[in-house]
Amino acid sequence: NYISDDGLIYVIRNGGSDHQIAPSKIVNIHTKKGIVKGVFGWPAIHTRLKGKEEPPKPDNICIDIGAKDKAEVEKMGVYVGCVITYPDEFHILNKDKFVCRALDNRMGGFMIAEVARLLYENKKQLPFGLYVTNSVQEEIGLRGAEMITHTIQPNVAIVTDVTHDTTTPMIDPKKQGYVEIGKGPVIAYAPAVQQKLRDLITETAEENKIPFQRxxxxxxxxxxxxxxxxxxxxxxxxxxxxxxxxxxxxxxxVHRDDVENVIKMIYETLLKIKEGETFSYFK
Incomplete structure (x- = not known):
C-alpha cells in the first residue's frame, strides 16, 4: 500500500488476514521478477514502554526486505499492489490434526474434489446435473459465489466452509455455540438454509452413522x-x-475425521436427491 523513503513497506489487508499475527512472520512478496522475501518487524521487548504497549495494527506493522531506501525496494521489483503471502507449510499433529495456513477454505476445495472423485470412481449416475465449484473472493463479499450462481442458475446448492471450534481459550460457547474438532461436521440452522434440504442432510447422516454437530x-x-x-x-x-x-x-x-465425514456427508446426500426434487415447502 505504501513504501516509505527508508524502504519499509506498509500494507493493507487482503481478505480476512489477521494483522495481530504479523509481527516476526516471514513473508513472500509476489513480483514479476519472482518471490521477494521479507519480514514483519516489531520493536524489541526491551524498547517498548511497559504498560503502554501498542498491539499490532495495520498502521504500525511494516515489512522489511533489507532495502536501504524506496529506490532499492523498487529495484527489487516490489511495487504498490504486489500480493503478499505467508510461506508456512502443511503439518500433521498427533497423527490426525492437519495444520496449515488458508485451510479456510482450501480444505473446502479439497473436500468437494473428493466428492467428485468418489462419484466418478464408484460410477454413480445422478438423476440431475452436478456442478462442483470452488469460488473466489468469499472473504470480500461472496463475489465468486455470486458469479457462479448467476451463471449456473442452480436449483439446489450444498455449500461447505469452515466454522470455529469454540473449545479453545478466549471463545465463549454461550455466545458462539459449542463446536469441537473431531466431533463431526457442523450443520447450520440459519435464515439462508432451506429446512427440507437441511433435514435431508441430517437424516442421511443419521442413516449412515456420520457424526455431526449443529x-x-x-x-x-x-x-x-x-x-x-x-x-x-x-x-x-x-x-x-x-x-x-x-x-x-x-x-x-482441522481434524482428519471431520474432513472425511464432510466428504461422506455430501456424497451420501447427493445420492439421496431424487430427479425433479425442488425441496418446495408446498409439496
Whole structure:
C-alpha cells in the first residue's frame, strides 16, 4: 500500500488476514521478477514502554526486505499492489490434526474434489446435473459465489466452509455455540438454509452413522450460502461446515475425521436427491 523513503513497506489487508499475527512472520512478496522475501518487524521487548504497549495494527506493522531506501525496494521489483503471502507449510499433529495456513477454505476445495472423485470412481449416475465449484473472493463479499450462481442458475446448492471450534481459550460457547474438532461436521440452522434440504442432510447422516454437530446463526452465515440462497428468486441451500481452530492465522487446525465425514456427508446426500426434487415447502 505504501513504501516509505527508508524502504519499509506498509500494507493493507487482503481478505480476512489477521494483522495481530504479523509481527516476526516471514513473508513472500509476489513480483514479476519472482518471490521477494521479507519480514514483519516489531520493536524489541526491551524498547517498548511497559504498560503502554501498542498491539499490532495495520498502521504500525511494516515489512522489511533489507532495502536501504524506496529506490532499492523498487529495484527489487516490489511495487504498490504486489500480493503478499505467508510461506508456512502443511503439518500433521498427533497423527490426525492437519495444520496449515488458508485451510479456510482450501480444505473446502479439497473436500468437494473428493466428492467428485468418489462419484466418478464408484460410477454413480445422478438423476440431475452436478456442478462442483470452488469460488473466489468469499472473504470480500461472496463475489465468486455470486458469479457462479448467476451463471449456473442452480436449483439446489450444498455449500461447505469452515466454522470455529469454540473449545479453545478466549471463545465463549454461550455466545458462539459449542463446536469441537473431531466431533463431526457442523450443520447450520440459519435464515439462508432451506429446512427440507437441511433435514435431508441430517437424516442421511443419521442413516449412515456420520457424526455431526449443529450451529445456530441468527442472521447471515458469513459464507457463500448467503449468495446462493438469495439469488435467482431463491435457491434451496444448505451449509455443512468443517470445525477449525485458529481461523485466519497461519496455524489453522482441522481434524482428519471431520474432513472425511464432510466428504461422506455430501456424497451420501447427493445420492439421496431424487430427479425433479425442488425441496418446495408446498409439496
Amino acid at each position: 450451529a445456530a446463526l441468527s442472521r447471515a452465515t458469513g459464507t457463500d450460502t448467503d449468495a446462493f440462497a438469495y439469488s435467482n428468486g431463491g435457491v434451496a441451500s444448505a451449509l455443512i461446515s468443517l470445525p477449525l481452530r485458529y481461523m485466519h492465522t497461519t496455524v489453522e487446525m
